[in-house]
Every structure is written in C-alpha cells, then in structure tokens.
Amino acid sequence: MNDELCPHCNEPHPATDMDQHIATAHADMPPCTATLDNEHSGGTLSCVLRAGHRKGNGEYGEWHVSARREPVGRTIWNDTADGATPHTTEPTRHPGPRSHS
Numbered sequence: 001m002n003d004e005l006c007p008h009c010n011e012p013h014p015a016t017d018m019d020q021h022i023a024t025a026h027a028d029m030p031p032c033t034a035t036l037d038n039e040h041s042g043g044t045l046s047c048v049l050r051a052g053h054r055k056g057n058g059e060y061g062e063w064h065v066s067a068r069r070e071p072v073g074r075t076i077w078n079d080t081a082d083g084a085t086p087h088t089t090e091p092t093r094h095p096g097p098r099s100h101s
Contacts, residue, residue: 007049007058018059019048019067026050030089034064036075038083045075051087 003012006021008029013021029050037044047064055062064084066075079086 004059007053007060010058016068022048022050032064032087033085034079034087035085036064036066036077036081036083037085038081041075041083045077047087051089 002015004015004018005012006018006025008022008026029052032047032049032051032053034047035044045066048067049060049065053061060076063076063078064087068074077084
C-alpha cells in the first residue's frame with residue numbers, strides 16, 4: 001500500500017486514509033477554501049487540505065488536492081490553473097441592509 005506524507009505534520013499515512021487523517025488529526029486548523037471548476041474537473045472540486053499547506057511540506061505542499069476518488073485518485077492543481085479559486089482567509093461578506101437618511 002502506498003503512503004503519503006501529511007502536509008501538516010509530515011508523517012506518513014496510507015494514501016487511502018489521508019483524507020480521514022487530515023479531517024480528524026488536524027480538525028483544529030481552518031480548511032483550505034481553494035476550489036477548481038473547469039471542463040476537466042467534473043464539477044467543483046474543493047481542496048481537502050487545511051489552510052497553510054505550503055511548499056516543502058508533505059506529499060502535496062503548496063498544491064491543492066481533491067478528495068481521493070476511485071478509480072482515478074486525486075486531482076492536483078495550483079492557484080493559476082484554469083478555473084481555480086485560491087484559498088482566501090477573508091470571510092464571505094454579504095451586504096447588509098442600507099440605511100436611507
């Protein structure tokens with residue numbers, strides 16, 4: 001079985017268990033909000049990593065990765081990919097009611 005290095009703790013885990021490891025062992029970290037939606041993605045994909053994954057860490061470092069989908073595995077992308085929306089730390093803002101003076 002193939003192991004992957006976690007981009008948050010750099011520890012090896014079976015590739016089939018990595019998504020669960022990240023979701024539980026690193027649940028205290030905010031999720032990465034990066035998405036990919038283009039003609040090749042098969043719909044909108046969300047990055048399963050946590051915010052702050054960076055170059056030199058784990059299997060994917062600064063790359064974004066989708067959840068593992070069998071039999072194709074993962075989709076890997078960066079912020080410059082066609083249809084990519086980078087991670088943002090800004091909360092989604094909805095305009096509130098306007099006051100009329």
